[in-house]
Amino acid sequence: MFILPWMKVNxxxxxxxxxxxxxxxxxxxxxxxxxxxxxxxxxxxxxxYLQRQLENFRAGLRxxxxxxxxxxxxxxxxxxxxxxxxxxxxxxxxSWDYVPAEITIEADAGRGAQLFAQCxxxxxxxxxxxxTLGAPALRGQNDWYLVTQLKNFKQGWRGNGDGDTFGQxxxxxxxxxxxxxxxxxxxxxxxxxxxx
Amino acid sequence: xxxxxxxxxxxxxxxxxxxSSAALRAGSALGLLPVTKTAKAxxxxxxxxxxxxxxxxxxxxxxxxxxxxxGKRGYECTIxxxxxxxxxxxxTVRNGDLIDEIGNRHYCEFDDEPHMYFNGGAARIPSFHxxxxxxxxxxxxxxxxxxxxxxNAYFQDDAVLGGKxxxxxxYKTNVRGxxxxxxxxxxxxxxxxxxxxxxxxxNLLSIIHSFGDLREGGEYTGSSRSGYETxxxxxxxxxxxxxxxxxxxxxRLGGRIMTASEGEQGPPLLQAKDGMDNIIAGFLxxxxxxxxxxxxxxxxxxxxxxxxxxxxxxxxxxxLNVDYCFNCIPTHLITGLDHNFPAxxxxxxxxVRRGDAYKAxxxxxxxxxxxxxxxxxxxxxxxxxxSIWYPSGGIxxxxxxxxxxxxxxxxxxxxxxxxxxxxxxxxxxxxxxxxNYRSLVEKPVTIAWHRMNHMLGCAARWNRSRSGWTAExxxxxxxxxKPVNGRHYVIGDQITVHVAWMESAIQSAHWAMEDLDKRVxxxxx
Numbered sequence: 128m129f130i131l132p133w134m135k136v137n138x139x140x141x142x143x144x145x146x147x148x149x150x151x152x153x154x155x156x157x158x159x160x161x162x163x164x165x166x167x168x169x170x171x172x173x174x175x176y177l178q179r180q181l182e183n184f185r186a187g188l189r190x191x192x193x194x195x196x197x198x199x200x201x202x203x204x205x206x207x208x209x210x211x212x213x214x215x216x217x218x219x220x221x222s223w224d225y226v227p228a229e230i231t232i233e234a235d236a237g238r239g240a241q242l243f244a245q246c247x248x249x250x251x252x253x254x255x256x257x258x259t260l261g262a263p264a265l266r267g268q269n270d271w272y273l274v275t276q277l278k279n280f281k282q283g284w285r286g287n288g289d290g291d292t293f294g295q296x297x298x299x300x301x302x303x304x305x306x307x308x309x310x311x312x313x314x315x316x317x318x319x320x321x322x323x
Numbered sequence: 324x325x326x327x328x329x330x331x332x333x334x335x336x337x338x339x340x341x342x343s344s345a346a347l348r349a350g351s352a353l354g355l356l357p358v359t360k361t362a363k364a365x366x367x368x369x370x371x372x373x374x375x376x377x378x379x380x381x382x383x384x385x386x387x388x389x390x391x392x393x394g395k396r397g398y399e400c401t402i403x404x405x406x407x408x409x410x411x412x413x414x415t416v417r418n419g420d421l422i423d424e425i426g427n428r429h430y431c432e433f434d435d436e437p438h439m440y441f442n443g444g445a446a447r448i449p450s451f452h453x454x455x456x457x458x459x460x461x462x463x464x465x466x467x468x469x470x471x472x473x474x475n476a477y478f479q480d481d482a483v484l485g486g487k488x489x490x491x492x493x494y495k496t497n498v499r500g501x502x503x504x505x506x507x508x509x510x511x512x513x514x515x516x517x518x519x520x521x522x523x524x525x526n527l528l529s530i531i532h533s534f535g536d537l538r539e540g541g542e543y544t545g546s547s548r549s550g551y552e553t554x555x556x557x558x559x560x561x562x563x564x565x566x567x568x569x570x571x572x573x574x575r576l577g578g579r580i581m582t583a584s585e586g587e588q589g590p591p592l593l594q595a596k597d598g599m600d601n602i603i604a605g606f607l608x609x610x611x612x613x614x615x616x617x618x619x620x621x622x623x624x625x626x627x628x629x630x631x632x633x634x635x636x637x638x639x640x641x642x643l644n645v646d647y648c649f650n651c652i653p654t655h656l657i658t659g660l661d662h663n664f665p666a667x668x669x670x671x672x673x674x675v676r677r678g679d680a681y682k683a684x685x686x687x688x689x690x691x692x693x694x695x696x697x698x699x700x701x702x703x704x705x706x707x708x709x710s711i712w713y714p715s716g717g718i719x720x721x722x723x724x725x726x727x728x729x730x731x732x733x734x735x736x737x738x739x740x741x742x743x744x745x746x747x748x749x750x751x752x753x754x755x756x757x758x759n760y761r762s763l764v765e766k767p768v769t770i771a772w773h774r775m776n777h778m779l780g781c782a783a784r785w786n787r788s789r790s791g792w793t794a795e796x797x798x799x800x801x802x803x804x805k806p807v808n809g810r811h812y813v814i815g816d817q818i819t820v821h822v823a824w825m826e827s828a829i830q831s832a833h834w835a836m837e838d839l840d841k842r843v844x845x846x847x848x
Contacts, residue, residue, distance in 0.1 A: 142430055143407050143421040152405075152425065152776050155659025156621035162673055163655030164779055199739055200774065203426025226661075 147212040148219055149204060157223040160269040162231070165197045167272035171225035173256065174217045176263040179293075181205050181213050188288030195284040197275070225267065230318050232270040232311055239316030245303060246313065249296075254320045261293045266320040273317060277301055277310045362457035365833060367840045370397035373847055378403065378632050378643055379613075380620050381651030383411025384825050385815040387606035388458070388832040389649045390613055400610065401643060403618040403634050405777040409607060411651070411815075412444035412781065413825065415598035416684075416768055423776040424769075427742050432766040433686045433724055438717030440598040441684040441724050443770035444781075445825050446712075447471060448593040452826035454833065455602075459595070462605030469594040470715045472584035473700020474549075479756050480574040480705035484566070488756045491703070492549040493566060494580050496536070500543035501568040503535015510541075576705050583701070587824070594715065602825070619777075620652065622661035625811045633661075649835060651815040653677065653780055654803070664807060671799035675817065676787070677780025679773040681734030683708075683727045683749050685764035690723045691757060707736050708752035727753060727767070731823075734781070738771040745769050782816065782823035792820075804834070809842050 150169060155161035158169030169177065183189040190202030208216070243254075246265070250256055254266035265273065279285035281301040286294025304310050375398045379386040382404035390400045402409075406423065416422060418435035422443070433439040447469055448455060459466055474492035483489065510528060519527065531537070536546035544565070551560030571577070584590060595601040607614070615636060622633040630648040634641055650657065654672040664672075692698075692713045699715040712726035727749040730737060737745045746767045753760040772781035785800060786792045792800075800820070806812045812835040819827040 142419050143423075145407075145421065145423060145428060149425050149776060151619065151621075151659075152656070153659075153779065156661050159659065159661065161656070161659025163658035164677070166659070193739070200426075203741070203774075205426075207426065207428075 146215075147208060148216065150216060150220065153200075157226070158220055159223075159226055160228060160272065162269070162271060165272070165275065168228055168267070168269050169220045170223035171264070171267055172220065173258065173263055174221060175258055176256070177217055177220060178213060179261075181208060181216070183288065183291060183294075185213075186288075186290075188291040188294070189285060191288065192279075192284040194282065195279055198279070198285060227321070228267060228269045230270060232274060232314050232318065234308065234311035234315040236312065236316040236319050238309075239312035239314070242304065242309060242313040243316050245300065254317055265317050268317075270314050270318055273314045274310055277304060277314070278307075281310075362453035365392055365836065367392060367396050367836060368844050368847070369395075370843075370847075373397070374399065375647065375843070376629075376645040377401070378630065378645040378648045379651065380623075380632070380648065381405070381411065381815070382409035382614055383651050383815060383828065384413055384603070384606075385828040385832040386411075386649060386651040387603065387610060388829050389814065389836060390610040391458075391606055392832075392836055394610055394613070400613050401645070402610070402614040403620055403632070403643070404614055404616050405619040405652075407616055409614060409616075410444075410600050410603040412772065412778070413599055413603050414442070414444040414770070415600035416441050416443055416770075417598065422768055422770060424771055424774045425776050425779075426774060427769070427771070429742065429768065431768050433768075434722060436720075436722075437597045438714070438720060439686065439722065439724050441682075441726070441768060442594070442599045443682055443684070443768070444772070445599050446594065447588065448595075448825070449587045449589075450591045450593060452824065454829045455826045456593070458829070459602060459605070462602075462608065464602050464605040465596040466593045467596045468715060469592040470590075470699025470713075471588055471592045471701060472590055473697060473713070475696045475698075476700040476711075476713070477702040477756050478574075478576060478580055478704075479702065480576055481755075482573040482575075482705070484570055486755055488702075489566065490549065491580060491583075493563070494571060496546045496549040497566045497568065498571055498577070498581065500535045500537070500546060500565070503531050503537050504541055504543040506531045507535070507537055507541030574705060576703060579703055583703070596716070620660060623648065623650070623657075623811065624661075624663050625807045627808060628810075630810050646810070647839060648811045649832070650811060650813050653778060653815075654783065654813065654817055655780055656777070657813070664811075667799075667802050668807060671803040672813075674785075674796075674799055676784040677773065678731075678782040678784055678823070679734040679738060679771075680729075680731045680781035680823075681737045681769070681771050681773075682729050683737070683745060683767060683769040684724055685727045685749070686766040687723050687725055687764055689721065689763065690717075690719070691759070691763050692725070693719065695757075702756055704752055704756065706752045706755070707733070708749045711753060711756060725764070727764070728769075731781075734771065735773060737769070738773045742767075742769060784822075785820070806835070806838060809839075812839070 150158060153161060153164050153166040154169050160166060160168035184202045184205030185208055190198030193199065249260045249262035250265050254264060256262050256264035276285060280297040281304060283298055286298040288294060304313065377393055377398045377400045379389050379400055379402040382402045386402055390402055394400055416431040417440045418431060418433050420431045422429050476491050477488040478491050478494045479488040535543050536548055538544050545562050547560060547562060549563060552563045554560045618634045618636040620632060620634045624631040629644060629646050632643045654675045655677045658672050697713050698718060699713050702711040707730060708728035710726060710729045714723045717723050750761050772778060786796050803813055804818050814831045814835050816822045816824060816827040816831060818831045821827045
């Protein structure tokens with residue numbers, strides 16, 4: 128594995144330089160996700176989805192609501208990215224091997240399966256996502272992150288941005304998850320889908 | 324409607340709470356001071372012809388302490404530092420320095436002079452932090468006095484006197500006068516419950532009189548302790564008007580003002596001359612060759628006879644196999660690494676919350692505070708910026724660097740703002756104390772520890788209840804303090820019960836090395 132030096136930013140020639148490859152500080156070694164700072168898994172994320180989210184953060188469509196604690200931390204990072212930096216990050220993320228995420232949430236997967244029928248319309252019965260429909264893979268993501276995002280969509284802390292069509296869809300869809308138990312159930316079902 | 328409490332009612336209230344318990348609670352509000360003994364030389368076994376390899380993850384103070392001490396005993400140490408600099412939260416910024424906040428990377432533009440620096444992290448050394456002071460002496464780090472408490476600095480609260488800044492000496496003198504008068508009156512007018520001898524009563528009254536600077540008869544009529552309105556040298560001084568006690572009671576800051584010179588933040592305090600990172604430089608003069616910079620750990624695998632570490636440097640993944648590992652990476656970042664730690668160890672790491680302390684500083688175009696009789700010390704404000712610190716050094720030079728904000732517990736407020744919003748907020752807060760502040764300050768830096776690259780947090784937060792540690796929290800702490808397989812130690816102020824002090828980082832390193840030493844002695848015996 129190698130990393131190309133990219134986008135050296137020099138305020139002055141003698142100053143310490145840095146590129147925009149900050150991802151692993153928060154998202155863990157090889158982008159495996161880090162519970163400690165609630166940063167999700169990037170390894171294995173689809174390039175088109177990663178790009179859309181970075182662009183959403185940059186455009187202020189995500190990470191704006193003060194209750195979206197982790198999104199608020201992500202947004203200033205993305206706000207400074209150029210198109211070239213985003214392309215570089217996507218290439219970098221693509222170099223990481225996917226490692227199955229640790230299962231931390233166990234709930235009623237049976238009930239979750241019933242709820243997931245709705246999710247499957249876009250994200251696929253196998254939870255592997257559908258680029259045409261703009262729906263990312265769910266299985267293999269850190270389960271605690273899925274829970275946080277479902278709650279954020281449901282509360283309107285994510286997806287509420289003007290022009291965030293997919294986010295608005297998710298805000299509507301998550302209303303069927305009537306309480307925290309339902310959210311945990313559906314995520315525990317996603318956990319059973321596994322991913323190599 | 325506000326109900327006013329008479330002085331007598333106040334005394335009865337204090338009495339009703341119970342003298343000793345009230346005193347105890349007042350004492351604990353200061354924060355309990357840890358017991359420190361004279362620094363003892365570490366008695367560690369020297370390896371001689373034996374060979375042991377050690378990896379130190381993170382070049383902060385705890386890691387450097389380990390490298391220094393074990394290096395002396397013949398251990399072969401390698402320090403992996405993820406960032407471009409050592410020191411961790413011992414961080415001094417000067418001209419040209421990078422402040423690597425994720426999403427707000429900026430460079431310090433202070434004038435390039437020795438006194439133009441800002442301690443963005445550790446900034447004070449209490450005179451009883453003996454292990455730290457012993458290293459400063461041993462490593463030839465020059466120290467000077469840090470002025471923390473300054474009676475000429477200000478206290479500012481929008482709720483008091485229309486927000487007008489009040490000198491701390493005026494606040495304290497008046498509060499003490501009124502409290503002293505209440506005590507004196509209660510002694511002369513009421514029979515004391517506890518019988519005193521005549522001498523004891525006389526001495527107590529004397530203490531009360533000097534505490535409040537009272538007149539005959541126990542009256543407080545103002546005091547020259549806070550200086551005169553005019554005169555005092557070649558003409559007789561004209562006393563200042565008393566500030567009404569009720570006005571002073573409108574502020575919630577009272578506790579902070581009255582205890583500012585007590586305990587660990589009280590005088591005498593010290594600092595490293597020309598910047599606290601000179602302590603780090605002192606260690607690096609000895610162990611600097613052992614540091615690999617921009618070397619980011621990706622995996623830690625503890626085996627029965629050692630530790631296998633992977634790290635990325637210059638775009639290449641390296642491996643490092645050692646006998647022992649001292650890990651100073653913040654616990655909330657260790658959880659993001661590939662590792663094989665036991666479940667209870669991981670549970671403890673996941674439990675610890677990360678602190679969000681925030682600091683900011685300005686370069687001042689002129690030393691305007693010196694024109695207001697202020698030389699060093701701290702102005703305290705009842706707003707989010709909280710404090711203005713005036714530099715202890717560089718007296719009477721043209722310019723200086725002042726701390727413009729320090730929010731230890733609620734730093735996320737500023738962290739969540741843009742750089743421009745942060746700066747504007749500090750200017751607005753500071754203008755309430757120094758009217759021309761806006762035109763006097765420039766070249767800001769902000770240090771939001773919650774977002775600093777490779778840190779993402781200030782001091783660890785172990786206990787979640789104000790009433791102290793739960794048994795479960797203590798158990799998790801004990802678990803994380805102990806080594807895995809006798810091979811892997813987590814160190815740093817994060818593994819102490821007294822976080823955010825350099826002395827704590829050093830003592831955590833000492834604890835771990837002494838534990839290691841027992842194992843090594845047993846193995847080599």
